[in-house]
Amino acid sequence: MNRLKELFHNKNNDILNIYFTAGFPELQDTEKIIKELDDVGVDLIELGMPYSDPLADGETIQRSSSKALKNGLQLDLLFQQIKNARKSTDIPIMLMGYYNQILQYGPEKFFDKCNESQIDGLIIPDVPMDYYANHLQEELERREIMMTFLITPETSDERIKQADTLSSAFLYVVSKSSITGGVNNVTSKQENYFNRLNQLNLKAPRLIGFGIHDRDTFIKASRNANGAIIGSAFIRMLEQEGIQGIKKFINDIRPIN
Amino acid sequence: MGQTVNNFRPTEKGYYGPYGGAFIPEMLYANIENIRSQYQEIISDTAFQEEFHHLLKHYVGRPTPLYFARRLSEEFATNIYLKREDLCHTGAHKVNNTIGQILLAQRLKKKRIIAETGAGQHGVATATVCALMGLECIVYMGEHDIARQAPNVQRMKMLGAEVRPALSGSKTLKDATNEAIRDWINNPNDTHYIIGSVVGPHPYPDMVTQFQSIISEEIKWQLKEQTSKENPDYIIACVGGGSNAAGAFYHYLDNEEVKLILVEAAGEGINSGKSAATSVLGTQGVIHGSMTLLMQDEFGQILEPHSISAGLDYPGIGPLHAHLINTKRAQVFAVTDNEAINAAYHLTRKEGIIPALETAHALSILKDIKFKEDDIVVVNLSGRGDKDMNTYMANTPKK
Ligand SMILES: Cc1ncc(COP(=O)(O)O)c(C=O)c1O
Numbered sequence: 001m002n003r004l005k006e007l008f009h010n011k012n013n014d015i016l017n018i019y020f021t022a023g024f025p026e027l028q029d030t031e032k033i034i035k036e037l038d039d040v041g042v043d044l045i046e047l048g049m050p051y052s053d054p055l056a057d058g059e060t061i062q063r064s065s066s067k068a069l070k071n072g073l074q075l076d077l078l079f080q081q082i083k084n085a086r087k088s089t090d091i092p093i094m095l096m097g098y099y100n101q102i103l104q105y106g107p108e109k110f111f112d113k114c115n116e117s118q119i120d121g122l123i124i125p126d127v128p129m130d131y132y133a134n135h136l137q138e139e140l141e142r143r144e145i146m147m148t149f150l151i152t153p154e155t156s157d158e159r160i161k162q163a164d165t166l167s168s169a170f171l172y173v174v175s176k177s178s179i180t181g182g183v184n185n186v187t188s189k190q191e192n193y194f195n196r197l198n199q200l201n202l203k204a205p206r207l208i209g210f211g212i213h214d215r216d217t218f219i220k221a222s223r224n225a226n227g228a229i230i231g232s233a234f235i236r237m238l239e240q241e242g243i244q245g246i247k248k249f250i251n252d253i254r255p256i257n
Numbered sequence: 258m259g260q261t262v263n264n265f266r267p268t269e270k271g272y273y274g275p276y277g278g279a280f281i282p283e284m285l286y287a288n289i290e291n292i293r294s295q296y297q298e299i300i301s302d303t304a305f306q307e308e309f310h311h312l313l314k315h316y317v318g319r320p321t322p323l324y325f326a327r328r329l330s331e332e333f334a335t336n337i338y339l340k341r342e343d344l345c346h347t348g349a350h351k352v353n354n355t356i357g358q359i360l361l362a363q364r365l366k367k368k369r370i371i372a373e374t375g376a377g378q379h380g381v382a383t384a385t386v387c388a389l390m391g392l393e394c395i396v397y398m399g400e401h402d403i404a405r406q407a408p409n410v411q412r413m414k415m416l417g418a419e420v421r422p423a424l425s426g427s428k429t430l431k432d433a434t435n436e437a438i439r440d441w442i443n444n445p446n447d448t449h450y451i452i453g454s455v456v457g458p459h460p461y462p463d464m465v466t467q468f469q470s471i472i473s474e475e476i477k478w479q480l481k482e483q484t485s486k487e488n489p490d491y492i493i494a495c496v497g498g499g500s501n502a503a504g505a506f507y508h509y510l511d512n513e514e515v516k517l518i519l520v521e522a523a524g525e526g527i528n529s530g531k532s533a534a535t536s537v538l539g540t541q542g543v544i545h546g547s548m549t550l551l552m553q554d555e556f557g558q559i560l561e562p563h564s565i566s567a568g569l570d571y572p573g574i575g576p577l578h579a580h581l582i583n584t585k586r587a588q589v590f591a592v593t594d595n596e597a598i599n600a601a602y603h604l605t606r607k608e609g610i611i612p613a614l615e616t617a618h619a620l621s622i623l624k625d626i627k628f629k630e631d632d633i634v635v636v637n638l639s640g641r642g643d644k645d646m647n648t649y650m651a652n653t654p655k656k
Contacts, residue, residue, distance in 0.1 A: 104557030125282040154287035
């Protein structure tokens with residue numbers, strides 16, 4: 001069974017999803033970080049494919065992306081790194097990145113490579129839903145690669161339902177209209193939005209991301225969905241403390257048992 | 258505005274052949290959809306059109322002259338007409354679009370305006386209409402361009418705009434556009450993003466094309482008045498994102514007898530590694546929300562372009578132009594930094610007109626095309642050169 005399916009089958013609360021940029025801080029750190037995140041009990045890894053022009057990302061992910069590219073990370077190497085990591089871990093791994101990289105690599109070749117390195121799902125934030133349905137969905141389903149779409153507080157109910165139907169992995173609930181990297185608290189306005197989602201009878205599991213950065217925001221987000229995604233805060237920790245800092249960072253957010 | 262052209266209109270989803278569309282993260286969707294669902298109705302409205310044309314006439318100074326360049330024509334043994342967009346208020350064609358978009362922003366009830374700029378002409382044109390309408394204005398500009406287009410930075414500031422430096426990548430137009438898009442994601446409710454060229458997600462390429470199409474609308478009747486012919490044999494325009502070219506071509510798109518010539522920036526040479534010749538060096542991909550031609554490496558990382566002219570220093574091209582090139586409706590030439598400098602000095606000494614560096618690229622190919630004696634050649638003189646005086650003084654003509 002696809003690892004993502006298994007995860008959401010077995011667990012429906014407090015799911016912790018950690019995003020980090022591949023090839024960062026050092027080129028060879030990808031495997032080490034995957035391994036360490038698995039060891040400390042993280043449920044799901046979202047591995048960022050570093051991009052020259054990350055439109056929806058704030059300074060932190062811009063910085064990690066350009067460092068990773070400078071380190072020499074490119075997709076062939078990334079697939080190799082994940083393949084190696086897979087020898088010792090079964091943690092669900094998704095790739096996240098902008099569509100141009102996939103387009104240039106060749107979508108079918110890219111999806112084959114995902115199968116080869118046992119990648120469980122994809123998040124491609126700038127692929128429109130209708131384009132996905134017309135051009136990519138069949139290819140992904142054939143290879144049992146799951147997909148996740150994003151929704152925001154501005155997304156209409158009708159569109160949320162469409163995203164829910166197309167999201168075979170989980171629905172990515174963007175907590176507020178912003179680029180990545182914020183450190184705000186969860187406001188009552190946001191709670192209203194999360195409640196609105198609760199009433200829509202959605203089928204896909206929901207993880208809340210953007211601005212989730214500490215125990216308090218993780219708990220509040222998890223209360224309103226199946227779990228949460230932490231990205232920029234984790235990368236800032238890596239910048240300061242490196243891989244040794246992972247255990248404490250995760251333990252502070254969700255005690256390791 | 259959009260009625261006379263049939264073959265090169267985008268589809269409902271904004272496609273020109275395989276190019277165009279809206280490849281945007283969900284965080285931008287509501288903003289874009291808000292415009293997409295209303296823009297055609299708003300700008301086709303009679304009251305909108307009246308206000309737009311009133312401002313173009315009394316504020317911008319349109320129609321701009323179509324000037325028969327006698328000495329240039331003699332030299333190249335043909336008939337060269339210059340469409341004087343440099344005489345628009347603020348000094349370039351960019352203001353045609355910002356007038357249109359500020360009227361749209363008002364109807365969308367937006368209070369805060371953002372823009373990107375390369376040469377600073379679009380930034381100045383945006384700051385100008387914001388001053389005119391009393392709206393807050395923030396312009397993103399690459400740090401490198403802030404240095405090389407200093408006079409325009411000063412103008413924007415005097416007009417009351419805040420100029421925010423873009424510090425990422427090559428610190429030029431591409432990076433300023435990234436920053437403007439990020440700002441828009443963070444401010445989805447009160448802000449309108451005035452894109453400065455025929456780039457970005459649908460409906461921007463079409464909307465900006467329609468606002469700029471006033472250029473070819475005027476060329477048609479002006480040419481008829483002066484030559485009794487409506488159609489030139491050639492229209493020549495420089496292309497960064499492609500807005501002045503789109504405007505100059507628009508009403509001739511369906512008329513295959515009119516040859517459409519795009520001139521892009523070769524920088525230090527197409528194969529020098531320091532170039533912005535997108536049509537040659539580019540391949541299909543997504544940039545700033547649009548499927549088009551762009552300069553990228555084998556892994557889809559966008560490359561940093563180079564051109565001496567900040568307005569052409571962009572690794573992509575509007576989707577309409579990608580389609581015109583792909584279908585061979587338009588032909589593309591590339592002109593180096595040095596050739597552009599030479600052409601700028603040449604026009605200045607021959608006709609007493611100092612062109613913008615961007616425009617100088619278009620002028621440079623007059624020497625490269627074999628025109629017939631009775632050909633009518635229209636060059637779109639997209640802007641004036643005041644902003645480039647530092648570059649012109651530092652780079653005198655050389656062979
Ligand atoms: C005078 C002038 N011409 C041309 C351009 C290039 O833009 P576009 O290709 O959109 O006309 C610029 C851009 O800054 C400009 O200032």
